Amino acid sequence: xxxxxxxxxxxxxxxxxxxxxxxxxxxxxxxxxxxxxxxxxxxxxxxxxxxxxxxxxxxxxxxxxxxxxxxxxxxxxxxxxxxxxxxxxxxxxxxxxxxxxxxxxxxxxxxxxxxxxxxxxxxxxxxxxxxxxxxxxxxxxxxxxxxxxxxxxxxxxxxxxxxxxxxxxxxxxxxxxxxxxxxxxxxxxxxxxxxxxxxxxxxxxxxxxxxxxxxxxxxxxxxxxxxxxxxxxxxxxxxxxxxxxxxxxxxxxxxxxxxxxxxxxxxxxxx
Amino acid sequence: xxxxxxxxxxxxxxxxxxxxxxxxxxxxxxxxxxxxxxxxxxxxxxxxxxxxxxxxxxxxxxxxxxxxxxxxxxxxxxxxxxxxxxxxxxxxxxxxxxxxxxxxxxxxxxxxxxxxxxxxxxxxxxxxxxxxxxxxxxxxxxxxxxxxxxxxxxxxxxxxxxxxxxxxxxxxxxxxxxxxxxxxxxxxxxxxxxxxxxxxxxxxxxxxxxxxxxxxxxxxxxxxxxxxxxxxxxxxxxxxxxxxxxxxxxxxxxxxxxxxxxxxxxxxxxxxxxxxxxxxxxxxxxxxxxxxxxxxxxxxxxxxxxxxxxxxxxxxxxxxxxxxxxxxxxxxxxxxxxxxxxxxxxxxxxxxxxxxxxxxxxxxxxxxxxxxxxxxxxxxxxxxxxxxxxxxxxxxxxxxxxxxxxx
Numbered sequence: 145x146x147x148x149x150x151x152x153x154x155x156x157x158x159x160x161x162x163x164x165x166x167x168x169x170x171x172x173x174x175x176x177x178x179x180x181x182x183x184x185x186x187x188x189x190x191x192x193x194x195x196x197x198x199x200x201x202x203x204x205x206x207x208x209x210x211x212x213x214x215x216x217x218x219x220x221x222x223x224x225x226x227x228x229x230x231x232x233x234x235x236x237x238x239x240x241x242x243x244x245x246x247x248x249x250x251x252x253x254x255x256x257x258x259x260x261x262x263x264x265x266x267x268x269x270x271x272x273x274x275x276x277x278x279x280x281x282x283x284x285x286x287x288x289x290x291x292x293x294x295x296x297x298x299x300x301x302x303x304x305x306x307x308x309x310x311x312x313x314x315x316x317x318x319x320x321x322x323x324x325x326x327x328x329x330x331x332x333x334x335x336x337x338x339x340x341x342x343x344x345x346x347x348x349x350x351x352x353x354x355x356x357x358x359x360x361x362x363x364x365x366x367x368x369x370x371x372x373x374x375x376x377x378x379x380x381x382x383x384x385x386x387x388x389x390x391x392x393x394x395x396x397x398x399x400x401x402x403x404x405x406x407x408x409x410x411x412x413x414x415x
Numbered sequence: 416x417x418x419x420x421x422x423x424x425x426x427x428x429x430x431x432x433x434x435x436x437x438x439x440x441x442x443x444x445x446x447x448x449x450x451x452x453x454x455x456x457x458x459x460x461x462x463x464x465x466x467x468x469x470x471x472x473x474x475x476x477x478x479x480x481x482x483x484x485x486x487x488x489x490x491x492x493x494x495x496x497x498x499x500x501x502x503x504x505x506x507x508x509x510x511x512x513x514x515x516x517x518x519x520x521x522x523x524x525x526x527x528x529x530x531x532x533x534x535x536x537x538x539x540x541x542x543x544x545x546x547x548x549x550x551x552x553x554x555x556x557x558x559x560x561x562x563x564x565x566x567x568x569x570x571x572x573x574x575x576x577x578x579x580x581x582x583x584x585x586x587x588x589x590x591x592x593x594x595x596x597x598x599x600x601x602x603x604x605x606x607x608x609x610x611x612x613x614x615x616x617x618x619x620x621x622x623x624x625x626x627x628x629x630x631x632x633x634x635x636x637x638x639x640x641x642x643x644x645x646x647x648x649x650x651x652x653x654x655x656x657x658x659x660x661x662x663x664x665x666x667x668x669x670x671x672x673x674x675x676x677x678x679x680x681x682x683x684x685x686x687x688x689x690x691x692x693x694x695x696x697x698x699x700x701x702x703x704x705x706x707x708x709x710x711x712x713x714x715x716x717x718x719x720x721x722x723x724x725x726x727x728x729x730x731x732x733x734x735x736x737x738x739x740x741x742x743x744x745x746x747x748x749x750x751x752x753x754x755x756x757x758x759x760x761x762x763x764x765x766x767x768x769x770x771x772x773x774x775x776x777x778x779x780x781x782x783x784x785x786x787x788x789x790x791x792x793x794x795x796x797x798x799x800x801x802x803x804x805x806x807x808x809x810x811x812x813x814x815x816x817x818x819x820x821x822x
Binding site: 198199200201202203204205206209216221222246247248249250251252253273274275276278279297298299300301302303306310321324325326329330 | 433441442443444445446447448449450451589590595598599602603606607608609610703705706707708709714716718719720721722723
């Protein structure tokens with residue numbers, strides 16, 4: 145069974161949703177982000193989203209844009225990100241890892257080679273922000289061949305009939321972009337999320353997680369109760385970035401991010 | 416937009432239904448925008464099939480934009496070059512001073528049909544921003560223009576024009592603060608305001624249907640030029656030259672000639688400081704295929720698929736990509752993609768100004784620069800059409816600085 149499926153099965157038995165924190169690879173340097181990644185499960189991460197830095201993150205708000213710039217400055221490459229995951233897997237074989245990024249670096253690397261190496265490194269799923277289902281044919285045969293889940297994104301703007309069509313191919317989980325906007329900006333209300341989940345449940349049986357605009361422990365608790373999981377990204381990055389000294393990590397950086405994740409985790413567990 | 420001379424197996428029938436020109440183009444956007452792209456595609460198809468839309472567009476093109484634009488036989492320039500006769504397609508005489516208004520007029524009428532009240536656009540040199548702000552003033556629509564902070568600095572007159580026209584100009588400091596960063600920021604605004612907002616793309620790039628739609632609206636340039644050159648010389652030209660950033664003025668003049676396979680077409684990329692200087696905007700000459708801003712096309716990128724910064728003296732050509740149809744026309748060999756450097760463009764700028772009394776935009780000066788290379792290799796009985804896509808008033812401060820003149 146895939147790590148993602150096993151994770152959601154176990155959470156179902158526990159009766160709660162997943163906490164899915166995000167980190168930008170190589171932000172602000174390789175060592176710091178590796179330490180953070182390795183310690184995230186202990187702090188309460190059920191699944192981890194690893195952001196792959198890209199020069200033109202057009203779906204991201206200022207916080208992740210800056211994190212990506214720092215990551216690139218620190219030498220982030222796709223191969224480097226896969227190596228981080230491989231290192232993580234030396235001490236953790238159960239926490240699912242999903243890479244989130246944009247198509248061009250993957251396309252440039254070669255989609256087939258990338259999918260093979262991602263699977264070998266211990267990656268479980270891929271979220272490619274600018275690859276809608278209509279264009280996903282270029283990568284889907286390779287994710288399937290390598291048992292990677294290609295995560296389908298849905299949005300408040302996705303009409304019901306389109307939901308059905310695009311979720312027919314969904315695997316792993318469905319990522320619900322809970323606002324019309326970029327990362328780290330507005331937050332969906334409880335009512336909006338509930339209504340969205342009603343629509344999504346009619347279209348699919350696989351787990352649905354919500355992301356974009358979930359910041360506080362309370363918001364994470366609400367989102368993880370209504371859906372099957374809450375993704376928190378900008379809030380963690382922002383908290384960590386506040387500890388940087390001239391763009392460089394300090395002793396406070398990793399503990400600050402982990403502290404933030406712990407508080408989110410407690411809230412999700414007491415839902 | 417009528418196509419009286421289209422042939423079977425035409426090169427003019429692209430893109431396919433999903434927006435691909437061969438391997439290029441497509442719709443690489445976040446899911447939030449995808450339903451909107453499908454809706455826009457439908458709305459444009461409907462408008463394209465509606466004679467009332469064409470009638471309305473023709474009215475505005477004639478009485479507001481000032482079309483048709485003349486085709487000027489530049490005799491003094493031709494004599495000086497000592498070869499082919501140069502004919503200038505005078506797009507700089509359009510209202511707002513460039514070809515940009517052709518496209519903007521078409522899209523604003525479409526946005527109104529779709530009931531959109533707020534317009535966002537990206538701009539490099541500011542020509543597209545000014546054109547967009549102009550039609551927003553004309554129709555009383557809210558207008559937000561994203562412009563790289565570096566471009567805001569080097570195109571001050573256009574920034575002030577946009578302010579006068581009632582637009583909000585938002586400087587973008589992310590990345591290098593040029594056109595590609597402005598495009599990212601416009602897309603972020605759009606995704607956050609999808610219900611109310613129409614994204615008025617200024618070039619033949621972006622997700623389908625933009626490349627095809629912008630090309631259709633700009634094809635009025637080539638449709639007119641094709642008739643005018645035949646009226647003046649009795650035959651089709653021996654070459655057509657146009658400058659390329661994203662490539663809308665080039666696509667507009669090339670498209671009606673694509674099936675005239677005996678007419679060579681030359682797209683002039685901005686060579687910047689030189690193709691091998693590392694400071695260039697020549698996406699086809701020095702780029703490779705990749706995906707950015709919603710389409711697959713030639714891009715300037717590093718070995719890891721990160722987009723690199725373009726360089727050109729001309730803010731309007733300072734973009735690390737090119738429209739997907741150009742990428743396809745390059746790969747099938749229908750269009751010759753060449754380049755002109757900053758220096759060559761500056762020389763052409765001055766020569767055209769002195770010999771013909773026409774101050775070209777630095778973008779258009781790249782096309783003139785290539786004409787200066789090509790014309791002397793041809794006989795005096797040959798004819799070249801050069802698309803003079805914009806006027807150069809906005810570039811006077813930049814040119815003065817390069818010539819060491821303090822204004």
